[in-house]
Amino acid sequence: MEKILKLGIPKGSLQNATINLFKRSGWKINIEGRSYFPDINDDTIECALCRAQEMSINVESGVIDAGLTGLDWIAEHESDVHVVADLIYSKVSARPARWVIAVANDSSIKTLEDLAGKTISTELVKFTKRFFRDRNIDVNVKFSWGATEAKIVSGLADAIVEITETESTIRAHNLRVIHEVMETNTQLIANKTAWENPAKREKIEQIAMLLQAALVADKLVGIKMNVPENKIARIVSLLPSLNAPTIATLYQSDWFSVESIIDTGLVRDLIPKLLKEGAEGIIEYSLNKVL
């Protein structure tokens, strides 16, 4: 039985974020020159670069065993694949992105119904047609090869269905969002036959577990400090923690070492409070994986 896992890495928007995530998870993917088959430091995996738009088609057909792509393109093709893991990251952030309907800021279009009879430009044609058909709104959906926001400005479309992450492209073209049609994030998907192959399944599960562990670790930091005995109760009460904080005694002293794992976003407010309440020698460190 075939044991080598053929793994699709998304070429394009998700490529750098995905390769960085694999690096933090323990796999080095090396894209050199013009080859679409990058090296990976794991003899049981063969990597292939594949456009996010067609990843789920290739996974469904078995050309590749597993791959990463956006939920949007899986939905577009209605692909029959096994979804192994939801991985919440996009091109520039660790958040989902959104597909929205947008119109010109000065357009009279305000609701979905106002779009009846109008022209909508999008890369996500089948999804958009289904979306409006389900709502009995008759629209003219035109395929866009990209730079879709420009099509409203140049008068080629009345509205667009387009992905946005930071909204900078929407703002740059003076557009207004009237509706969100889908939230999308990266997913690890597997071919259904490959998923039944024990060796391949074990490898896919290993990848899912470690990618998720690295994503969780991105949102957390470790914090460690020394605290005198008479301040320990107050300091511990200030610390949010995955579980309870770890407390150890310092050698031949009445001081304690206190260690905790906390949300990255809390650190900047917490450190001044800890110092004020008597903690000393505070160190903060980043984490590679949290399981």
Ligand SMILES: Nc1ncnc2c1ncn2[C@@H]1O[C@H](COP(=O)(O)OP(=O)(O)OP(=O)(O)O)[C@@H](O)[C@H]1O
């Ligand atoms: N900020 C983002 N912009 C565009 N796509 C994003 C973003 N974040 C995540 N994605 C995901 O990336 C995938 C599309 O990536 P892909 O590179 O194939 O298309 P693209 O960005 O339009 O490429 P290009 O424009 O370079 O041809 C989708 O699944 C989409 O959800």
Ligand SMILES: O=P(O)(O)OC[C@H]1O[C@H](OP(=O)(O)OP(=O)(O)O)[C@H](O)[C@@H]1O
């Ligand atoms: O909300 P933002 O952070 O601005 O990101 C969203 C933009 O990024 C993508 O463009 P891409 O670079 O893929 O260009 P394209 O339109 O030519 O495909 C997407 O199609 C949006 O235009």
Ligand SMILES: [Mg+2]
């Ligand atoms: Mg694009």
